[in-house]
Amino acid sequence: MGVQTALDAVLQAPSIVDAMHLADDLAFEAGRDPGVRTLRVLNTAIRGTDEVAAIAAVHALAEIYDEQAGRMLCALLSDPRATIREHATWALSSSLPRIEAMGRLIAAVADGGFGGMLAQRTLEVWSNDARDALSVGLEAALLGIAAPDARARLVETLGLVRGDVATRPLLLIAQDHAESLPARRAAIEALGQRAAQSGAITPVLEEILLEGDRIGAAARIALLDLEPTPQHSGDDTEGMTVAQMFLHADIDPTLAFAGAGDNGGIATLLVRLGDALVTDSAVGVQRVLTLSRGPLAQATSDLLDIGASDSGHMYARVPLADEPMPSAAAWPLRVTIRRGIRRVLRAAGHVDLLHLRMADVGSLAAADVARELGIPVVFTVAPDPHAVIRSLDLSGDLTRTDFGETDLREHFWFRTRLVQRLSSNAAHTVLFPRPELERDMKQLVGIDITSHPERHTIVAEGVDLVVTEDSVAEARSHAEGAAATPSLNALRDLLQGLPPERRVLPLIVSLGRLHRVKGMATLVETWAQSDLRERANLVIIGGDLDTPSLDEREQLERINAVVPATERISHGLLLAGHQPNNVAARWLAAARFGLPDLAAPHGAYVCASVKEEFGIALLEAMATGLTVVAPDGGGPATYVEQGRTGILTETWNREMLERAVGAALELAVLPGTERADAAHDMVSDNFTIQAMASALGPVYRHVVADEAELVREARGVL
Incomplete structure (x- = not known):
């Protein structure tokens, strides 16, 4: 096709959603033909007024693995347009570490927000190969930044640097009574992830535990994180353990918070569905874990309850921010959420599958944990935010020239790519009934459900x-x-x-x-x-x-x-x-x-x-x-x-x-x-909710059986 032709297709696409899909072709062609002219074509698009094409060109630039492309991408971190800076930050996660970009990425982390999450994510990827430079850079930044929340974000990022190089400063910050509470908590939580150095870390955390209050509670959770993972086998149970989640709601069996904040229909659904799954023995689910947000003390108590029970509908809270935060603003909590999900799934001993339903920070973090723990994922795919983008496009409220400003608020590009990633990596996808399901999945989401129909199942939601x-x-x-x-x-x-x-x-x-x-x-x-x-x-x-x-x-x-x-x-x-x-x-x-x-x-x-x-x-x-x-x-x-x-x-x-x-x-x-x-x-x-549970039963059993076969085939190899 060629880079110019691929870019023309993006520019001439009949809708914004179509242009976003065609951005993949542009990135592929750029990686296939990484010449000087390709760089010039992409640079022209980046400097143009079509913001959809400009963003597509930024991500295409990340597919070119040479020095000049790397310098261009780093230069975009200083672009006057916030949306270009944000997408360059994200795109750099696909490249090798670049020292000249670290300072600006660290500054973005300190600033927080969605852009800070992207910068932290890129630095985490780089920490495998540049841990010393990254650790030194973060420590240097801490010397010049006094704001408690900014310091906490930098300390949290320091905690993502693997190896011994970051352990020493984390220990010092955790024990420093002159340090701000958020930064100390970030250091303590990070220490809980360093089981390899538990000999040096455990005595420090035990001492901090005696301080009580929030710091003591954080130390208690960190000590739980350092404990060895319980060795469980699913072979001794009669039914499956299924985990489901919505972390932007306060979910409880009485649904007392329904309608407040983000406690919408999904919260109601998970409560009713969890009950229905474990009630009907024909479904084959013995235990359901429903994860939602909650206070630290409740989260600690839930861990003990989950570890002690192997049946029924259990609720587990993941401690997030001190105050409830809407889902659109929760992206900076990615690391906290990931640790909380990992903590719950480890405490459960054995989880057969994880069912994700939203393209949000919870699913982003949960997918990482599932991959780490080897848990298959079932993902309910919906054209969200694709359908919203189309509606705004048709109404004239979203255009190519102002897409970047809207994307800064709504993170449309990131969320559509997250749907794509979750769908492609899922062991099975569940679909809602729609009048033109096959067409909408193809046109809006970019999924051809006819290519492997055995991997997709239509399941209607239900009510009690x-x-x-x-x-x-x-x-x-x-x-x-x-x-x-x-x-x-x-x-x-x-x-x-x-x-x-x-x-x-x-x-x-x-x-x-x-x-x-x-x-x-x-x-x-x-x-x-x-x-x-x-x-x-x-x-x-x-x-x-x-x-x-x-x-x-x-x-x-x-x-x-x-x-x-x-x-x-x-x-x-x-x-x-x-x-x-x-x-x-x-x-x-x-x-x-x-x-x-x-x-x-x-x-x-x-x-x-x-x-x-x-x-x-x-x-x-x-x-x-x-x-x-x-x-x-x-x-x-x-x-x-x-x-x-x-x-x-x-x-x-x-x-x-x-x-x-x-x-x-x-x-x-x-x-x-x-x-x-x-x-x-x-x-x-x-x-009905009972019909929904019955429809999901075969899906879950199929996924678990396939995973068992994969494990059997891999014995002696993995």
């Missing part, structure tokens, strides 16, 4: 119908005159402030995180600036209203701009914040049947997400018999019957969203229960 049917029974009973249950009383309390004229209106309900991808602010804007406000009250369930995250704050600011907080109740807007899953289920049912004297029956459920790969909350709403509004792509398009059980629309288009919500309200008031029954039956026939 017991909770839903109990909710419907309670709401119907209250609508017919029975006393309200505590959950319904909570909704009544929320609605008490409505003006009398608004108490005869039905409820539009939306459940989920306060995040721009979920479209909550867009829904409020659409409702408030149309006649929908005169037709129904709007209830938003989700979000931490008391201590909102950055993402939640952005949505709340947009909401307050159209309906000031002091006027919400008079206008019929009710922000309920996050509610336990069982409570939210009762409120959905109440939207269908109404609340005497406070809300009319025949409400609707609206999912205004930019994209929805499947839609757990949508299924829960449909199971209650609510008419729904949903995105016209992804999973919902496979199960929402247009004009019968709901309305599919382009949710990012406010005019179309307004029409869809209006149509849903008209559909909901039609006489009879046929549509509600059809929605419920569709869920009960196809999308």
